[in-house]
Amino acid sequence: MRILLLHANGMGGTIRTVFNLAGYLAREHDVEIVSVVREREEPFFPVPPGVRIRYLDDRIPKRKGLLSRFPSRLVPKEEAAHHWFTLRTDLKLIRYIRGRRRGVLIGTRPGLNLIMSLVAPPEIITIAQEHGNLGGHGPEVRKQIARRYGRLDAVVTLTETDLRAYERALKTRPRLLAQVPNAVTRLEGGLSALTEKTVVAVGRLTYGKGYDLLIRAWAHVAARYPDWTLRVFGDGPRREKLQAQIDKRELTGKVLLMGSVGDVGGELARSSIYVLSSRGEGMPMVILEAMSKGVPVVSYDCPTGPAELITHGHDGLLVKPEKIHAMADAICTLIEDEDLRRRFGANAVEKAARYDLEVVGARWEDLLDGLRRDGAAPDRPDQSAARDLPAPTRRPR
Numbered sequence: 549m550r551i552l553l554l555h556a557n558g559m560g561g562t563i564r565t566v567f568n569l570a571g572y573l574a575r576e577h578d579v580e581i582v583s584v585v586r587e588r589e590e591p592f593f594p595v596p597p598g599v600r601i602r603y604l605d606d607r608i609p610k611r612k613g614l615l616s617r618f619p620s621r622l623v624p625k626e627e628a629a630h631h632w633f634t635l636r637t638d639l640k641l642i643r644y645i646r647g648r649r650r651g652v653l654i655g656t657r658p659g660l661n662l663i664m665s666l667v668a669p670p671e672i673i674t675i676a677q678e679h680g681n682l683g684g685h686g687p688e689v690r691k692q693i694a695r696r697y698g699r700l701d702a703v704v705t706l707t708e709t710d711l712r713a714y715e716r717a718l719k720t721r722p723r724l725l726a727q728v729p730n731a732v733t734r735l736e737g738g739l740s741a742l743t744e745k746t747v748v749a750v751g752r753l754t755y756g757k758g759y760d761l762l763i764r765a766w767a768h769v770a771a772r773y774p775d776w777t778l779r780v781f782g783d784g785p786r787r788e789k790l791q792a793q794i795d796k797r798e799l800t801g802k803v804l805l806m807g808s809v810g811d812v813g814g815e816l817a818r819s820s821i822y823v824l825s826s827r828g829e830g831m832p833m834v835i836l837e838a839m840s841k842g843v844p845v846v847s848y849d850c851p852t853g854p855a856e857l858i859t860h861g862h863d864g865l866l867v868k869p870e871k872i873h874a875m876a877d878a879i880c881t882l883i884e885d886e887d888l889r890r891r892f893g894a895n896a897v898e899k900a901a902r903y904d905l906e907v908v909g910a911r912w913e914d915l916l917d918g919l920r921r922d923g924a925a926p927d928r929p930d931q932s933a934a935r936d937l938p939a940p941t942r943r944p945r
Contacts, residue, residue: 549577549652552641552660554629556583556601559592559808560752561833562679565730566656571596572731572909578651582644584637584660604640615639622666623659626686633659641667648672652916658689665696673919675702676722679730680830681852682713694719701919704728706831709852723922726915731908732836732900735813739842739897740820742889745776747879748819748843750812750834751826753784753805758825758848760786761870763793763803765825768876770802773883777802779819781809816841820889821882827870829853839863840900844892846878863895 553566570579579599586603595601605616613636619625620633622641627633641660645653645667652673655661661676668674676697682690682705697703698720704727705711711727718725747769751757759780766778780790780803787805794803809815812834816822822838824847831853835845839857845864847854848871858864865878882889 549573549579549654550648551579551581551654551656552664553581553583553656554632554660555585555587556581556603557586557588557591562656564593564733565679565833567593567596567599568731568733568905569909569912570599572905573912574598576913584641585632604644605634605637612636620659622663624662624686624689624692626688627657627659628685629657629659638663645669645672652919658685658693661700662692662696665699668700673702673916674700675704675919676700678703678705678710678714678830681705681707681710681828682717683851684828684830690717693717698722702726702915704915706730707852707856709856710830724915724919728911728915729903729908730831730833731905732833732840732903733812734905735816735837735840736811737813737817737841740817740893742820742842742886742893744818744820745773746819747776747778747821747823748781748815748838749778749823749825750781750809750815750837752782753780753786753790755786756827757782757784758827758850758870759790760793761827761848761872761875762823762825763790763797763799764872765875765879766803767797767799768873769879769883770799772880774802776883777804778823779804779806779815781806781812781815783808812837813841816843819843821846821879823875823879824848824854825875826850832857835864836900836903839896842893842897844882844889844896846875846882848875857899859895859899863892863899 551566551570570581573579581601583601583603586606615636616634618635620638622638623630623633641663654675654677655664656677656679664674694717697718700722702724703722706729708727816838822843822845824832828850835857838845845858848869849855849866850869858866860866867874867878
């Protein structure tokens with residue numbers, strides 16, 4: 549069993565959930581994570597027992613080679629990670645994938661899945677795993693997904709909403725189109741006491757995470773509850789802009805950009821509310837991680853994921869996307885009512901248990917067993933890498 553991953557030594561949510569799944573599957577299978585690139589000496593996350601990591605394009609040495617100077621011809625320019633791919637990675641991926649003669653190959657982003665659809669031998673079981681959502685990809689990427697994903701054996705989405713989007717979009721269905729969520733990461737530490745006057749957000753400091761919206765909302769929260777603090781954990785390209793926004797709104801000391809953190813569980817256990825301000829998500833696992841610590845969540849009802857994880861008024865609150873005052877009011881509702889926080893927190897622990905690794909891992913085993921019983925699709929063409937290549941170039945509550 550081989551899992552294609554862009555950069556296994558990075559620190560993103562996709563990497564963490566892939567490691568979780570790989571560790572579960574390694575109990576019964578030979579599992580290898582195939583990292584397209586390597587730009588860091590060692591993995592940020594612990595490698596699960598029984599899991600090997602192979603690097604195709606090791607970029608730590610200074611000499612990169614001539615092919616590394618040219619962009620990929622296989623990955624669409626609109627693919628969010630296009631800048632990571634080069635002619636060198638194209639060649640490495642083609643050689644690796646076409647060298648497989650048995651087993652299962654799982655891709656974890658559109659660029660990798662599209663390459664699989666072109667070059668995977670017909671005897672390999674190929675699975676495209678969506679870690680975002682179909683609507684979050686650019687038009688050209690969606691066009692190629694609609695045309696080529698039918699060549700794969702299975703497409704697996706994280707949410708039911710995204711599953712329906714794929715059902716509508718794909719011109720040809722793969723043998724299996726299914727929804728399986730990611731498993732919640734088991735974090736260190738106990739449950740939150742919900743007494744700290746701290747609200748937490750965790751994620752990369754990017755436009756999509758909507759921290760600019762959250763800072764604007766916190767200005768209203770801070771005016772009503774100046775003794776509460778917002779802590780944002782994560783790094784990214786918008787750090788300076790966000791800090792300037794904090795300073796401009798005189799929120800210094802009230803909104804803290806904390807940088808990356810190794811002990812996410814400990815920080816969640818020391819918070820009383822978790823907030824997600826994203827403009828779009830796949831399936832935001834940090835919601836479930838907060839819930840597993842008994843922390844109620846306030847989230848924008850962005851596409852996709854939050855509305856499938858949060859039961860509004862039961863274990864958290866959903867807010868209309870990008871509404872500043874509505875977000876501030878929802879946060880203040882939980883600040884004001886400790887009993888409500890505790891009730892939501894208790895329900896949140898029960899919700900998170902449904903996404904335990906044992907539960908989700910068993911669903912993956914059932915999916916894989918079904919594909920193996922049927923065998924690799926007999927009518928899937930043995931594609932040549934030279935053919936059919938892309939041109940270079942819930943409703944709110």
